[in-house]
Amino acid sequence: MTINRKKSQTASAPRRLPRYTSYPTALEFDSLDPGLYAQWLKDLPEGPPISLYFHIPFCEKLCWFCGCFTKISNSMEPVQRYLEILRKEIHLISRITGQKKVSHIHFGGGSPTIIDAESFTRLMDLVRESFDILPDAEIAIEIDPRTCSEEKVKAYAKSGVNRASFGIQDFNPHVQEAINRIQPDALITDNIRWFRDGGITDINFDLIYGMPRQTLETIEETVVKTNGFRPSRIALFGYAHVPWMKKHQQMMDKHHLPEQGERQAMFELASRKLQEFGYQAIGLDHFALPEDSLITAREEGRMRRNFQGYSADPATTMIGFGASAIGSLPEGYVQNSPDLKSYVDSLEKDVLPARRGLKVDAMDIMYREVISTLMSVFAVNPWAIAKKHNITHDFAAEKVDLEKLVAVGYLDREGTTYGLTEAGQPYLRAIATLFDQYFPQNSDIIDRCVHESEG
Ligand SMILES: C[S@@+](CC[C@H](N)C(=O)[O-])C[C@H]1O[C@@H](n2cnc3c(N)ncnc32)[C@H](O)[C@@H]1O
Numbered sequence: 089m090t091i092n093r094k095k096s097q098t099a100s101a102p103r104r105l106p107r108y109t110s111y112p113t114a115l116e117f118d119s120l121d122p123g124l125y126a127q128w129l130k131d132l133p134e135g136p137p138i139s140l141y142f143h144i145p146f147c148e149k150l151c152w153f154c155g156c157f158t159k160i161s162n163s164m165e166p167v168q169r170y171l172e173i174l175r176k177e178i179h180l181i182s183r184i185t186g187q188k189k190v191s192h193i194h195f196g197g198g199s200p201t202i203i204d205a206e207s208f209t210r211l212m213d214l215v216r217e218s219f220d221i222l223p224d225a226e227i228a229i230e231i232d233p234r235t236c237s238e239e240k241v242k243a244y245a246k247s248g249v250n251r252a253s254f255g256i257q258d259f260n261p262h263v264q265e266a267i268n269r270i271q272p273d274a275l276i277t278d279n280i281r282w283f284r285d286g287g288i289t290d291i292n293f294d295l296i297y298g299m300p301r302q303t304l305e306t307i308e309e310t311v312v313k314t315n316g317f318r319p320s321r322i323a324l325f326g327y328a329h330v331p332w333m334k335k336h337q338q339m340m341d342k343h344h345l346p347e348q349g350e351r352q353a354m355f356e357l358a359s360r361k362l363q364e365f366g367y368q369a370i371g372l373d374h375f376a377l378p379e380d381s382l383i384t385a386r387e388e389g390r391m392r393r394n395f396q397g398y399s400a401d402p403a404t405t406m407i408g409f410g411a412s413a414i415g416s417l418p419e420g421y422v423q424n425s426p427d428l429k430s431y432v433d434s435l436e437k438d439v440l441p442a443r444r445g446l447k448v449d450a451m452d453i454m455y456r457e458v459i460s461t462l463m464s465v466f467a468v469n470p471w472a473i474a475k476k477h478n479i480t481h482d483f484a485a486e487k488v489d490l491e492k493l494v495a496v497g498y499l500d501r502e503g504t505t506y507g508l509t510e511a512g513q514p515y516l517r518a519i520a521t522l523f524d525q526y527f528p529q530n531s532d533i534i535d536r537c538v539h540e541s542e543g
């Protein structure tokens with residue numbers, strides 16, 4: 089059977105290349121009835137453990153580069169009100185799903201560190217009462233070192249948190265000034281000590297390249313300092329500049345933003361240095377020490393792409409809690425209302441706050457695995473994946489593009505497996521679009537590699 093690529097629901101003008109933390113991407117989500125979401129939750133299969141994601145959309149101070157869904161709050165009152173509503177959502181969902189087994193929990197934001205120690209403990213107690221958290225579950229939390237404290241870390245450790253993901257971004261004081269995020273080295277040293285002393289030794293650092301005032305020298309300084317702390321995992325994100333969506337990013341317009349060539353050089357320098365320090369490169373933008381669970385997952389073919397980037401989490405269902413949170417269920421994707429007021433209003437009426445989403449079909453699920461495999465291990469045999477899914481598909485349109493990419497040296501081919509070459513690595517996201525049934529295929533794949541924005 090030959091299946092034509094689907095028509096994108098969005099405009100056909102060149103668009104930014106997706107990061108494929110989901111497939112289909114969130115751009116394709118449409119309105120979704122909360123009643124349908126309730127049915128999807130009811131239909132979750134017994135047995136396989138699930139993941140839970142909690143979104144805390146508050147921060148104390150706005151970083152000018154920030155692309156996350158968050159609100160600035162100088163008082164704890166809105167945070168406490170939000171936590172009460174989040175508790176309501178946990179009650180409502182667990183009443184529908186029953187006490188499901190959970191293998192992975194992630195607190196993201198915004199800044200979950202804004203929650204005080206006692207409220208965090210109460211929240212985790214409720215999660216434990218509502219779900220069956222497996223003894224070896226990973227419980228991860230995103231840390232803004234500026235709003236963390238020793239008391240909070242003690243509460244995390246007591247509640248079973250076992251992975252901390254630090255927003256570091258850059259160690260250079262001039263860059264920190266340009267991005268409105270002052271974060272002295274001593275603060276990071278204290279934070280890391282609190283976590284390691286508390287027994288939370290799986291530490292991630294988030295770094296960003298491509299921001300104002302960053303140079304090859306500042307990037308090298310940041311990577312050397314990062315190595316001094318020896319986090320087991322590092323995410324090295326390219327700065328996404330989207331001032332039309334995130335107006336505050338215009339605050340940085342007075343500075344020079346590195347061009348694409350400079351960004352590429354920054355990434356290559358950081359990547360080379362990290363590998364010299366013993367980190368292994370993973371997928372698009374992650375690095376890990378050999379003992380990190382992501383390396384084992386990759387070696388065993390279990391590593392997957394999800395909303396947190398790359399994950400060793402075996403669960404295929406993720407339930408999202410909180411305003412704007414996205415979940416992934418066997419039937420499709422669901423996103424809660426990003427509008428805090430309507431999120432609260434729904435839950436006050438005991439209605440699930442789901443607003444957008446997408447029902448997936450068998451082809452979406454098959455293509456999701458093709459894209460996730462390519463993004464994770466840089467090689468893919470689409471025919472083998474289709475066969476695994478009991479789908480007969482000749483990938484005729486894709487094959488033309490794949491062969492063009494082989495001809496220019498961005499891919500190589502062994503049998504029916506296509507692998508990314510070193511020359512092709514900067515174009516991974518563009519190459520993945522050729523399998524995206526919703527991406528407008530109106531530009532030549534080679535032009536798309538060279539010209540379309542990484543963002
Ligand atoms: C929700 S934030 C992390 C937790 C916490 N709020 C903090 O900043 O410390 C997740 C990560 O997204 C990344 N990030 C945020 N805005 C970004 C942007 N515009 N481009 C690339 N990465 C971004 C940062 O590395 C950040 O650490």
Ligand code: SF4
Nearest residue numbers: 147150151154156198
């Ligand atoms: S980067 Fe993190 S701390 Fe800064 S505003 Fe965004 S979510 Fe908040």
